Amino acid sequence: MTSLDDLPLRDDLRGGEPYGAPQLDVPYALNTNENPYPPSERLVKALGEAVMDVAGTLNRYPDRDAVALREDLAAFLNADTPGIGLTADRVWAANGSNEILQQILMAFGGPGRAALGFEPSYSMHPIITAVSGTRWIGAARDADFGIDPARAAETVAEHRPDVVFLTSPNNPTGTALPLEVIEAVLGAAPGMVVVDEAYAEFRREGTPSALTLLDGNPRLIVTRTMSKAFAMAGARLGYLAADPAVLDALLLVRLPYHLSAVTQAVARTALAHGEELLGGVDALRRERDDLVAWLRAEGYRVADSDANFVLFGTFPDRRRVWEGLLERGVLIREVGPPEWLRVTIGTPDEMAAFRTALRHVRAGTDPHAPRSDSVGES
Template sequence: MTRPTRVDDLPIRDELRGQHAYGAPQLDVPVRLNTNENPHPLPEALVARIAERVTEAARGLNRYPDRDAVELRTRLAEYLSRGGVPIAPAQVWAANGSNEVIQQLLQAFGGPGRLALGFDPSYSMHALISRGTGTAWLSGPRRADFTVDVEAARAALAEHRPHVVFLCSPNNPTGTAIEPETVLAVYEAAQAARPSLVVVDEAYVEFSHGRSLLELLDGRPNLVITRTMSKAFGAAGLRLGYLAADPAVVEALLLVRLPYHLSSVTQATALAALEHTDTLLGYVEQLKAERDRVAAALAALGLEVVPSDANFIQFGRFADADAAWRTLLDQGVLVRDNGLPGWLRVSIGTEAENDAFLAAVKSVDVVTKKEQQ
């Protein structure tokens, strides 16, 4: 009998050999708090509006969609400008999730013979998409409290001279936001090393206590801010990500994007969601309050909690994070083990889901303390 073919038996690129696909466990349990989803279903009024817009779009599905998504980019620019920093439609680009936005950036500014640098632990897709585009990846330094060490970052940038630099604010999985001064220092150091694209991933910024870094874009053509509608807009199933940058960056992405990459249905659904921005951001305020409540409760249980500006919390430290994860799972609560020794990450759910999580954590804490003694 012939042995089944394995991926590494195929003539794939060398840098992909031995790699594993990205993915969190998708398990059917009562409380799923492992993928940073917004737990609130879309309001019925929005569902109805989506149906109307999609029905209208369906009548023209025999034609290609608006290739450049002009109406959608205009509405996204208006949304971004609500924060007080004027953003023009020419500064905005959209794609199928922020991961595709990142992929397009690396296709245009990374690639074979080029280097991307990020500061781990951070969003693991930055490294995976880099490798997928043939871009070499280097992990930069963080302090023990998970903040970016500016002086160490300057040294790494001067030594390695990357073509693309990734920052994540709030950071995933730690939830920590980056101060504007840190971003400016990294940007300036990156430009001194070589003209480098600096990408700030703001997937969770609507949950932050502070402001967006959009105000830093003016006069910095190599700075990019990426966003998503998956989190604050509660539209993870939509797969719509976008960026704000100098218009020249958008022009560069036109060179690598696939033709008609955003379907008419996707554009129609995103436009409907943007019509209900205020309602959806109201859910964000509820989640922020729940996040702070859960963080305080975890601290009261004697656990270490990393201050979070996102819709999730990193907590620990456990003698055996995998055992703690399994203990929670045995009680019907699924959280995320990112492989960071001693730590787990929990997404903020509904009040009832969070209560179930906190009840389950109490038994984990007992097990952990016994193991540590």
């Protein structure tokens, strides 16, 4: 049998591991930050009708530039963040935010160039960076998982990367960034600054979006997704807002007809039913805040979260805790700093099952009980 070692793989990819969370059949899957609320029967019917409308034209290529979809996305962002005045020529869409990030790195990264991110953060940033032939520079976050504006500017000025990634709210910590951090990085960065806002709809009241900084900052890109708050993870639709010149650059690297007619139709239908799909966001925020309070009352360290997940710890052997939960039918994510675990916010029943399982695991593994010091308590 031929093995990977027998193939002429790129040297910089040898020894790498593919991205992926465990896909296991368990009663409570709380590991991939999905929205737990499926579309209603009414929306399922509308989605089916939208697909049927385009099914008879699938012998033809889709709208190569997805203009109608981009108009709808611009309208949604304008409603989400009043006053930004976005138009379709400042919004771009692709197959999930990961393809958006890939296109950005293909256009602004590449051999001889570098991208910088503040870790721990989204693990796909360095992976996509490496695949694009771009050098990755990992900078550290503060002890509370935030980023000091002055230190961030110094780091960027020292390394002068071609692309800077800022994730807000951050995955896996849930931490949101003040605008002053983004402004400090923009002032120091010689290249593009990408603010990954995949979880922006879950941010707490009063937490600003980087969308408000787009005017006057042509090197700023803000990325979003419909996978999380919109509960459309299976549709694979990511998008960005930026200066029109950024879209001109991405057109040079995007694949022809990269966004199918079916994807465009499903995404537009979801946006048209946005009030329903986003209706569960407030409930998930409350569930998240209740879980943070409960975990802290139980003595765990918990990072402040503006997302639909919570990072908690610390465990000298987190693998045993993760396995203990899995044995009780609860799958969470072993990701981020070595002694921490991340749990996705689910339905009330799912969170009740998680609490019960965690208490059983803790009672049965005394050496792995959490440390009593705290992080990010407020």
